[in-house]
Amino acid sequence: MTARARSGRPMGNLPGEVTSFVGRRRETVRAVRLMRTARLLTLTGVAGVGKTRLALRVAAQVREAFPHGVWLVELAALTDGNLLPQTLADVLDIRDQLHAPTVGMLADHLADKRLLLVLDNCEHLVDVCAMLVSELLAAPGLQVLATSRHSLGAVGEQLLEVPPLSVPDPDQPMTTRTVARHEAVQLFAERAAVAQPGFALNAGNRATVVRICQRLDGIPLAIELVALRVRAMPVTEILTRLDDYLEFLTTGSLIAVPRLQPLRAAIDWSFALCSPLEQQLWARASVFAGEFDLEAAEAVCSGQGITREDVFDLVAALVDKSVLIRIHDDADTLARYRMLEAIRHYGQEQLASSHHLTAVRLRHRDHYRHLVTRSEQEWLGPNELTWFTRLRREHANLRIALAFCLTQPGQPRVGLEITAALWHYWIRSCTHTEGRYWLDQTLQLDPEPSTHRAKALGVDGWLALMQADMATARSLLEQSRELAHWLGDELALARTTLGFGVAAFNQNDLPNAITLLQDAFALHQALNDPTGVWLALLYLAVTAAGLGDTDRAIAFSEECLALCDTRNAYPSRIYACRGSASVGGCPATSRQPAG
Numbered sequence: 001m002t003a004r005a006r007s008g009r010p011m012g013n014l015p016g017e018v019t020s021f022v023g024r025r026r027e028t029v030r031a032v033r034l035m036r037t038a039r040l041l042t043l044t045g046v047a048g049v050g051k052t053r054l055a056l057r058v059a060a061q062v063r064e065a066f067p068h069g070v071w072l073v074e075l076a077a078l079t080d081g082n083l084l085p086q087t088l089a090d091v092l093d094i095r096d097q098l099h100a101p102t103v104g105m106l107a108d109h110l111a112d113k114r115l116l117l118v119l120d121n122c123e124h125l126v127d128v129c130a131m132l133v134s135e136l137l138a139a140p141g142l143q144v145l146a147t148s149r150h151s152l153g154a155v156g157e158q159l160l161e162v163p164p165l166s167v168p169d170p171d172q173p174m175t176t177r178t179v180a181r182h183e184a185v186q187l188f189a190e191r192a193a194v195a196q197p198g199f200a201l202n203a204g205n206r207a208t209v210v211r212i213c214q215r216l217d218g219i220p221l222a223i224e225l226v227a228l229r230v231r232a233m234p235v236t237e238i239l240t241r242l243d244d245y246l247e248f249l250t251t252g253s254l255i256a257v258p259r260l261q262p263l264r265a266a267i268d269w270s271f272a273l274c275s276p277l278e279q280q281l282w283a284r285a286s287v288f289a290g291e292f293d294l295e296a297a298e299a300v301c302s303g304q305g306i307t308r309e310d311v312f313d314l315v316a317a318l319v320d321k322s323v324l325i326r327i328h329d330d331a332d333t334l335a336r337y338r339m340l341e342a343i344r345h346y347g348q349e350q351l352a353s354s355h356h357l358t359a360v361r362l363r364h365r366d367h368y369r370h371l372v373t374r375s376e377q378e379w380l381g382p383n384e385l386t387w388f389t390r391l392r393r394e395h396a397n398l399r400i401a402l403a404f405c406l407t408q409p410g411q412p413r414v415g416l417e418i419t420a421a422l423w424h425y426w427i428r429s430c431t432h433t434e435g436r437y438w439l440d441q442t443l444q445l446d447p448e449p450s451t452h453r454a455k456a457l458g459v460d461g462w463l464a465l466m467q468a469d470m471a472t473a474r475s476l477l478e479q480s481r482e483l484a485h486w487l488g489d490e491l492a493l494a495r496t497t498l499g500f501g502v503a504a505f506n507q508n509d510l511p512n513a514i515t516l517l518q519d520a521f522a523l524h525q526a527l528n529d530p531t532g533v534w535l536a537l538l539y540l541a542v543t544a545a546g547l548g549d550t551d552r553a554i555a556f557s558e559e560c561l562a563l564c565d566t567r568n569a570y571p572s573r574i575y576a577c578r579g580s581a582s583v584g585g586c587p588a589t590s591r592q593p594a595g
């Protein structure tokens with residue numbers, strides 16, 4: 001029985017629509033028809049033309065044909081193509097518990113599934129996308145719907161060019177009803193009515209609206225940005241100003257691709273109509289990968305002329321101008337925002353030409369470094385689940401922060417610190433492979449002895465252990481131990497002792513395991529490190545059980561659960577219960593979870 005059959009709800013992660021959808025009947029029908037035979041269909045077209053919206057529509061229409069779900073994978077914010085397989089695995093919730101290539105795990109997972117992957121915004125990763133999709137399509141029930149400004153160039157790829165929205169010919173006779181049949185006009189009217197309640201097409205404004213849509217080439221994003229202006233000025237003035245901008249762009253020849261000009265003009269114009277501080281915020285917020293919350297905006301976008309207190313008002317003003325989109329998600333306690341890709345790209349250009357780029361990227365990195373440090377400190381506590389959810393939502397931003405550390409001189413040390421502090425996240429989210437990917441790179445770039453290095457080597461070894469890659473695990477733990485000795489770093493020594501204990505357990509050398517784990521327990525306890533104590537107890541319980549010493553196994557289990565209770569650490573308690581169950585019953589499962 002599929003999960004769908006069990007829950008009665010279709011599987012997948014397609015988001016709901018937050019603004020009205022206009023037209024596209026013909027393209028939808030064509031795409032749905034093509035999907036009957038095409039294993040890979042790519043919707044191509046210029047920036048802002050509506051590829052993503054159309055793909056989501058089409059995916060929703062064909063959803064019934066895919067009992068294992070329709071899964072959206074957003075790639076706009078992914079800069080490192082090496083992480084593409086991991087990104088797919090995250091969305092599909094595939095756990096990489098063994099040391100095996102992620103692509104292989106994806107292939108295994110998909111082999112017997114009837115499933116649709118929607119790969120959104122592939123243009124900057126076309127080659128890696130083409131390669132991965134070609135491999136994955138060996139699964140007979142898999143289909144892929146991609147959006148990209150260019151084709152992927154994969155074998156068997158079918159293409160559907162997404163045209164601009166239809167625009168009436170302004171030189172033909174028109175009535176309000178005939179012009180309103182055109183998609184571009186409909187979109188303008190709908191967005192204008194949201195910005196200025198009461199706005200409606202009529203005999204007085206329809207010719208101007210048609211001219212505006214024509215000037216914007218029917219590109220929906222451009223239309224949306226410009227339609228908002230009805231709040232501040234009549235449509236005739238909008239048209240005049242737009243003409244001026246387009247004239248400026250043509251004579252200034254800022255861009256080579258003519259189709260982009262209307263969108264460029266609309267974005268430029270939106271930018272020009274922002275206050276200088278709003279412009280700064282737009283540029284600075286473009287460092288975020290996809291999404292961010294208000295706390296992050298305050299930390300990253302303030303400074304150099306913007307105070308923390310300014311940020312909320314500036315964000316609200318940019319939401320008003322459709323530069324930022326507020327994400328509505330009941331699960332969130334903090335407001336979250338995102339930018340459409342073309343708008344983010346424009347912001348990045350502005351930031352790159354300002355003097356603030358490095359400072360903003362540093363603040364971005366430091367914000368996430370701080371977040372990760374807090375999450376580590378609060379692990380095994382009442383906020384464990386909140387932290388886990390938060391880090392998961394920030395995964396793309398964490399990647400950007402880590403990539404910054406790898407590319408900036410003198411920064412890999414901070415990269416070591418962040419990747420190592422994320423140990424609990426790599427393990428709980430089963431992203432061991434990605435954790436090792438970042439750890440291996442940062443360790444290579446910063447070979448100098450340091451406590452961060454000692455910890456990072458240990459964490460890398462621990463992740464290798466979790467994937468049963470024993471030879472690598474032992475070698476990394478050995479390096480960590482040597483360095484910890486040399487530095488006199490007792491915490492790193494305790495961790496490596498624990499790691500060797502787990503290694504012995506994994507290799508069924510239980511007498512050795514119990515000795516090492518007991519040592520590790522004592523060391524962590526002396527250092528007042530509850531997470532280490534918890535892990536030691538967890539493994540002591542299963543090792544004692546393996547040795548047939550049930551009484552001690554139960555005693556360790558109970559101590560472990562009591563520790564979770566004292567700290568109100570609910571998810572860790574579940575882990576501990578699982579360990580207890582494997583030693584012959586979970587003594588406290590019937591109790592209410594603490595916290």
Ligand SMILES: Nc1ncnc2c1ncn2[C@@H]1O[C@H](COP(=O)(O)OP(=O)(O)OP(=O)(O)O)[C@@H](O)[C@H]1O
Pocket residue numbers: 019020021022023024045046047048049050051052053054121147149187220221224340341342
């Ligand atoms: N048919 C439509 N109806 C209503 N709004 C639309 C439609 N098509 C696009 N839009 C709106 O226009 C904007 C741009 O659309 P979208 O993000 O789908 O473009 P895109 O082609 O995917 O852009 P990019 O190349 O930057 O990824 C969005 O705000 C979207 O909601």
Ligand SMILES: [Mg+2]
Pocket residue numbers: 051052053120121147341
């Ligand atoms: Mg898109």
